[in-house]
Amino acid sequence: MTGICAERVVVVTGAGRGLGRAHALAFAAEGARVVVNDLGAGLDGAGASAGPAQEVVDEIRAAGGEAVAHSGDIATGEGAASLVAAALETWGRLDTLVNNAGFLRDRMLVNLDEDDWDAVMRVHGRGHFLPLKHAAAHWRAEAKAGRPVAARIINTTSGAGLLGSVGQGNYAAAKAAIIGLTLVAAAELGRYGVQVNAIAPAARTRMTEETFAGLTALPEDVSPLVVWLGSAAGEGVTGRVFEAEAGRITVMEGWRPGPTADKGGRWKPSEAGDAVRKLLADAEIPQPVHGAR
Known part of the structure; x- marks a missing residue:
């Protein structure tokens, strides 16, 4: 198959449904050979099934892809480790990793259990970090062996990670962490030929249909980027x-220094408060947290 990803080997996590499925199909349509990862869990992370991943594989193969x-x-x-090995053992190479897997356990903070916190942080945090780590180790070894590397990692954050989202403290924290991971990985891995970026998609999937009921954009609208x-x-x-989201792409600009006051020495508490009041008067008003009233 031809396309802008012809001959590239791409791994997509959480690719059995929703955004991941759309990404896997779109990569295959552009000539990529795809490792379709999905645990087959429910919306809250419970259960497991090999069915969703295999269904996407069958769909790609039916269209003439690999x-x-x-x-x-x-x-x-x-x-x-076995995810990266699946690409290397099947096709002898790995070019792109798309970290997309995740689930929700939404609660207001006072009702959020430790298990709900840990489970969401695990799937989004460790579920991004560990595939990235194992893929990066492979690419570093390739670069050190003198073989050219043009690798890509695309992480999946969220508007919740950028602005926060009421009722999703665990999810928002996990998605904000992914932004930090993306920036560090881009800085550390560039020397080995690895580029790392993140997307904050807005699309109607089984994860968003209840939280954002009015969202009509499709997962397929995000995949071209x-x-x-x-x-x-x-x-x-x-x-x-x-x-x-849909036909809109925005470059998100992160924390930058705003208004600053420098006394040249230690502030008294009351002085610090007066200075903060003046600084806030000159600062931009933050965008509202999703769901805030």
Whole structure:
């Protein structure tokens, strides 16, 4: 198959449904060979099934593409290592990693259990970190062996991670952490030929249909940006966060220094308070947290 990802080997986590499925199909349509990962869990992370990943593989193959299924838990070291191995053992290479897997356990903070916190942080935090770590180790070894690397990692954050979201303290914290991970990975891995970016998608999936009932954008609307970032055509783009919804793409600009006051010495509490009041009067008003009234 031809396309901007012809001959590239792409891994997509959480690719059995929703955004991940759309990404896997879009990569395959552009000529990529795809490892389709999905644990087959429910919306809250419970249960497991190899069915969703295999269904996407079957769909790609029916369209003339190449794909293999992986149903391991990528939030474990063993699962993440086997994910990278699936690409290397099947096609002898790995070019792009799309970290997309996740689930929700929404509660207001006073009702949020420790288990709900830990489970969401695990799937989004470790589920991004461990595949990234194992893929990066492979690419570093390739670069040190003198073999050219043009690798790509696309992480999945959220508007909740950028602005916060009422009732999603665990999810918002996990998605904000992914932004930090993206920036560090881009800085550390660039020397090995690896580019790392993140997307904050807005699309109607089973994860968003209740929280954002009015959202009508489709997962397929986000995938073209992901495919481009995962291709060789995205050369030079790294350490960025993009918001994508329907036909709109926005470069998100993170924390930057705003108004500043410098006394040149230690403040008294009352002086610090007076200074803060003056600074806030000159500062931009923050965008509201999702769901805030």
